[in-house]
Amino acid sequence: MLKTRIITALILAPIAIGGIFFLPPLGFALFTAAIITLGAWEWANMSGFEQQPARIGYAAVVAIILYGLLDVSAVPVLWLALLWWVVCFLLVRSYPAGSERWGSRPVRALMGVLVLVPAWVGLNHLRAAGFQFGNTDNNLLLILYVFCVVWVADIGAYFAGRAFGKAKLAPRVSPGKSWAGVYGGLVAVAVLALVASLLASASLTETIMLVVATLVTGLVSVLGDLLESMLKRFRGIKDSSALLPGHGGILDRIDSLTAAAPVFALIITQLGWLTVGHL
Numbered sequence: 553m554l555k556t557r558i559i560t561a562l563i564l565a566p567i568a569i570g571g572i573f574f575l576p577p578l579g580f581a582l583f584t585a586a587i588i589t590l591g592a593w594e595w596a597n598m599s600g601f602e603q604q605p606a607r608i609g610y611a612a613v614v615a616i617i618l619y620g621l622l623d624v625s626a627v628p629v630l631w632l633a634l635l636w637w638v639v640c641f642l643l644v645r646s647y648p649a650g651s652e653r654w655g656s657r658p659v660r661a662l663m664g665v666l667v668l669v670p671a672w673v674g675l676n677h678l679r680a681a682g683f684q685f686g687n688t689d690n691n692l693l694l695i696l697y698v699f700c701v702v703w704v705a706d707i708g709a710y711f712a713g714r715a716f717g718k719a720k721l722a723p724r725v726s727p728g729k730s731w732a733g734v735y736g737g738l739v740a741v742a743v744l745a746l747v748a749s750l751l752a753s754a755s756l757t758e759t760i761m762l763v764v765a766t767l768v769t770g771l772v773s774v775l776g777d778l779l780e781s782m783l784k785r786f787r788g789i790k791d792s793s794a795l796l797p798g799h800g801g802i803l804d805r806i807d808s809l810t811a812a813a814p815v816f817a818l819i820i821t822q823l824g825w826l827t828v829g830h831l
Contacts, residue, residue: 564796573692577680581622581672588672589615591802591810594792595664598783598803600657610661617669625828626677627821633670633814637772640811644778647725651786660783667779667810674814682827685762685820686752694826697748698769698816702808704744705737705770712736721774726781734774741770761823769816776811780804 571583592614596607621629643650654660678698683691710733717730745766749759780803784792792801799805820826 580679581676585618594801594803599660629673630818636666670814671810674817677817685825686754688752704740708740709733709737741766765819769812772815773808773812776808780807
């Protein structure tokens, strides 16, 4: 299993790096749309659509929605995403109670649209909009930063959870997660924000705001992971798919990012660091 994971990672890493850091904004939009469309194909299964025609049809609908949003302002979609993740918090917190209200296939399919589409919009807003923070105006560093927030939160949670994780966060959804892991992840991303501010020669106010924005993003990234875990548990599956040997599916890799990207993009837009851009 470890060998398979390593081989898959070695194949995917250059593709991901090339797609994220060496494509123009429109190319980046198409690259991320392909990933989101594959994620939609997986989400269809989590929604209860097991037959390939239905899964492909759902993915096609999501792709059409993405195309329709190419020239639409990102900000209203990002506000919708924020509202959606507040709803998700309530759903995860009450699970399994309330599942009779969202457990039907159409509702779960709609949930996928509300997760995947704003994630794509948020990523592309980060890539295409004008950016200024401290002495930094490179959008590629901004994309790298939101990825690092997700990774660092996950790493901090892992080690803190192993060392101190007795009180479970959401045992009915994801038994392995603990409150200690959440706190450890938040400490780790706060340190990341301080280091980033120092490297960008940010002012004290900018530094404080980045720490707050990063902490909120780190918290929401946990919710993205929990929502997918809840849906997989409800569906009775372990992984979203087997597209990535040794790693599960696309959604298993980007579940935290689907929540983090739109929320982070909205926060820094409201702070004035990100201006409206076009693909």
